[in-house]
Amino acid sequence: MRMTKGRDSIIDSEYEGASPPFVLRLAGAYTAFWLWMAYAPHHRSDWLLENLLVFACLGLLAGTYRKLPLTAASYVQLALFLSLHAYGAGISYGATPLDPWLQVVFGGGRLPYDRLVHLSYGLLLACPAAEVLVRTMGLRPAAARVWAVVLILATGAFYELIEMWVAAAVAPELGTLFIGSQGDPWDTQRDMELELYGSGAAVLVSACLTRFPRRPRLSAG
Numbered sequence: 001m002r003m004t005k006g007r008d009s010i011i012d013s014e015y016e017g018a019s020p021p022f023v024l025r026l027a028g029a030y031t032a033f034w035l036w037m038a039y040a041p042h043h044r045s046d047w048l049l050e051n052l053l054v055f056a057c058l059g060l061l062a063g064t065y066r067k068l069p070l071t072a073a074s075y076v077q078l079a080l081f082l083s084l085h086a087y088g089a090g091i092s093y094g095a096t097p098l099d100p101w102l103q104v105v106f107g108g109g110r111l112p113y114d115r116l117v118h119l120s121y122g123l124l125l126a127c128p129a130a131e132v133l134v135r136t137m138g139l140r141p142a143a144a145r146v147w148a149v150v151l152i153l154a155t156g157a158f159y160e161l162i163e164m165w166v167a168a169a170v171a172p173e174l175g176t177l178f179i180g181s182q183g184d185p186w187d188t189q190r191d192m193e194l195e196l197y198g199s200g201a202a203v204l205v206s207a208c209l210t211r212f213p214r215r216p217r218l219s220a221g
Contacts, residue, residue, distance in 0.1 A: 015135055017069030030079045030086075037090030049166060050089035053159075054082060068135065074128035081124040084117050093117075110187075118191040122152050122198025127206050141210065145203035152199040153192060160188045 018026075041047035061078070070078075088096065093114045096102075102112035109115070130148035133139050139147065 015071050015131055018072040018075050022072055023065070023069075023075060026075055026079050030083060033083055034086045037086045041090045042092035042095075046092075047089050050085070050093075052166065053162070054085065057082070068132070070128060070131060074131050077124040077128055081117075081120055084120050088113055088117055109190075115190070115194055118156070119194040119198040121156060122149075122195040122200070123202050124198075126152050126199035126202040130203065130206070142207070145207060149196070149199045149203060152195055156192050156195040157188075160191070 038047070038051075091097075093111055096113045098116075099112050102116055103109075106112045106115050126145075126148045129151050130141065130144040133144040133147055133151075134141055137144075
């Protein structure tokens, strides 16, 4: 779909890219946290496997920054998700200090922190995905939100396959630790369910905020 010049200007004004100083500060904060988590991870080999896609993702973000700088909100959401993943990879998804509280939130079950990250994958990445679809494909925001949910589910399913392939090819002995199924036959389906809930909630909130913008405050004078 080809966008007109007028539509280009509307999109550019609605999705103003984050300033370089902001991006540098955010990248610095994330890098500091990532290095802290990387200093003495629970299991070095598993940590490396968990970070292979992170390296690729960061390279993609750096390579596209000049041509497609995302909004500050999108970069913050990306940094939050990557930080959640860095914590899980460093401490171990299998046992984090947050597990007792998360067990209550998710109603028991295995690896509650892993569940949180899958929920966050949809919750924090759906809106950045919708932004990219609007700006690169010329989709209307409503259509972009729907396709963002589809994209989250598709990439989530593909990641489950990547986990299996990488574990089998690189380190078969780490397969159970890396994949984290822990004997749950519905592990993949439960993960994708949370990604669906997270992405659906994110795009609904985004749609409501767009449809009902905050009214400006009246001046005291």
